[in-house]
Amino acid sequence: MASVSDSTIFQGFPGGFTILMAVYQRDDLTLFERAVRSVYANTILPNAFVLVVDGPVPEALDAAILGLQDKYGMDVLRLSVNLGLSHALNAGLKRIRTKWVVRADSDDYNLPNRFALQAIAVNHSNDSIDLIGGAIQEIDSFGRQIAVRRTVEQHLDILRYVSYRNPFNHMTVAFKTDLALSCGGYPDIYLKEDYALWAKMISVGAQTLNLPDILVHATTGREMYRRRGGLRYALAEISLQRYLVRTQLKSSSMALIQGLSRAFIFLLPSSIRGWIYEKILRTSS
Numbered sequence: 043m044a045s046v047s048d049s050t051i052f053q054g055f056p057g058g059f060t061i062l063m064a065v066y067q068r069d070d071l072t073l074f075e076r077a078v079r080s081v082y083a084n085t086i087l088p089n090a091f092v093l094v095v096d097g098p099v100p101e102a103l104d105a106a107i108l109g110l111q112d113k114y115g116m117d118v119l120r121l122s123v124n125l126g127l128s129h130a131l132n133a134g135l136k137r138i139r140t141k142w143v144v145r146a147d148s149d150d151y152n153l154p155n156r157f158a159l160q161a162i163a164v165n166h167s168n169d170s171i172d173l174i175g176g177a178i179q180e181i182d183s184f185g186r187q188i189a190v191r192r193t194v195e196q197h198l199d200i201l202r203y204v205s206y207r208n209p210f211n212h213m214t215v216a217f218k219t220d221l222a223l224s225c226g227g228y229p230d231i232y233l234k235e236d237y238a239l240w241a242k243m244i245s246v247g248a249q250t251l252n253l254p255d256i257l258v259h260a261t262t263g264r265e266m267y268r269r270r271g272g273l274r275y276a277l278a279e280i281s282l283q284r285y286l287v288r289t290q291l292k293s294s295s296m297a298l299i300q301g302l303s304r305a306f307i308f309l310l311p312s313s314i315r316g317w318i319y320e321k322i323l324r325t326s327s
Contacts, residue, residue: 055161057141058089059216064130065148066096071103073149073183073261078110080152086161088144091116094134097124128235132227138219147213150178151259159255160216169197172248173217173240175210176257183261191260195252204244205292206300212236214257221248229285232278238285245289 061081065074081088093116095107111118119134135143144160146152156176164171177192191211194203203209215236221243229238244250283300286292292300 054086054157055140055142055144055164055216059142059144059157059161060090060092060138060140060219061088061146062092062094062131062134062138062143063146063148064094064096064127064134065099065103065107066124066130067099067103069099069103069148070183071100071106074103075106075110077146077148077150077152078114078116080150080154081146082114084152084154084156085158088157089140090138092134092137093118094130095120096126096130097121126230126232128228128230131235135219135222135227141219142216143219143222144216145213147258147260149261150213151261153257153259155255156214156257157216159253159257163251163253164216167251169249171251172221173210173215173243173250174253175214175216175251176253176255178211178214178258178260179256180262181259185259188262190256192254193252195254197250200250200252201244204241205286205296208237208240209250210236210240210252211258211260213260215240217243217248221246231281231285232274234278234282234285238282241286241289241291245291 063077078091078093081091091114093107093111095118099107107118110116117137119137121130121133125133144157160174160176163174175193177190179190180188182188193207193209193211194200200209222239225239225242225246227239228235229242231238240250280302283292283298287294
C-alpha cells in the first residue's frame with residue numbers, strides 16, 4: 043500500500059470528488075460538527091461538499107449547518123419534509139458535478155488520510171476502479187472502541203461476497219457519479235439502500251476494491267446493535283433479497299433461505315440480536 047506522502051495524492055481522484063452527506067433532525071450536533079470538520083482536516087480536500095438536510099431540524103443544528111456552510115462554502119440542499127436516507131442521497135447525487143462521489147456520514151469521523159489512501163489506490167490500480175471502500179473502527183458516542191469491520195478486498199472476492207452479505211462499509215465508499223446515476227441511484231429499501239446500489243453497480247460490470255486500512259471511525263454502539271430489529275427490518279431484508287434476485291446476483295431459492303433466516307434474526311429479542319452483532323458479525327478490535 044502506498045503511503046500518504048506518495049506524489050500521487052496530489053492528483054487526487056481523477057475528475058475530482060464531492061462529499062455527499064445527509065443530516066436530519068435526530069442527528070447529534072456535536073458528532074455532526076466533528077464529521078464535517080474531519081472532512082476538511084484531510085490531507086487532500088474535496089472539490090465540493092453537498093449536504094442534504096432531510097427535513098426540518100432543531101434550531102441548534104440549523105445554526106451549526108449555517109455556520110459550517112459559511113465557513114466551508116458547502117452546497118446545502120434543504121428538503122421540506124423528511125424523506126429518508128435513500129431519497130435524500132439521491133437528491134444530493136443529482137447535484138454532483140465531479141467524476142467521483144465520496145460518502146461521509148453525519149456522525150462519523152474520517153481519518154486524516156482517508157481520501158489520500160483512496161485516491162492513491164484509484165490512481166495506481168491496473169483496472170479502472172468504479173467503487174472503492176475500506177475498513178471501519180466502530181466506536182460508541184464517547185469514542186470508546188467496540189469492533190472493527192473489514193470485508194473482502196479484491197474484486198473477485200467481492201463478486202462472491204455480494205450475493206450473501208454487504209461487501210462495503212457505506213460510510214467509507216467512493217464511487218463514480220455517472221455510474222451510480224445510470225443505475226438509478228439508491229433504491230428505496232429501508233437501511234439496505236447502499237447494499238442494493240452496490241449490487242446494481244456490480245451487476246452492470248463495476249470494478250470494485252476494498253482497502254485493508256481503517257478509513258473511518260464509525261459511531262455505532264451496543265445500543266444501536268440492539269435497536270436493529272423489528273418487523274420493519276425483517277421486511278426490508280426480504281425486499282433486499284428480492285432485489286438481489288432481480289440483479290441476477292443470487293438464485294431465488296438461496297434468497298428465500300437467507301431472507302427468511304435473517305428476517306428471523308431481526309425478530310429476536312434485542313439482547314440476543316445484540317450478542318449476534320457483536321460476537322458473530324463483527325471482528326474484535
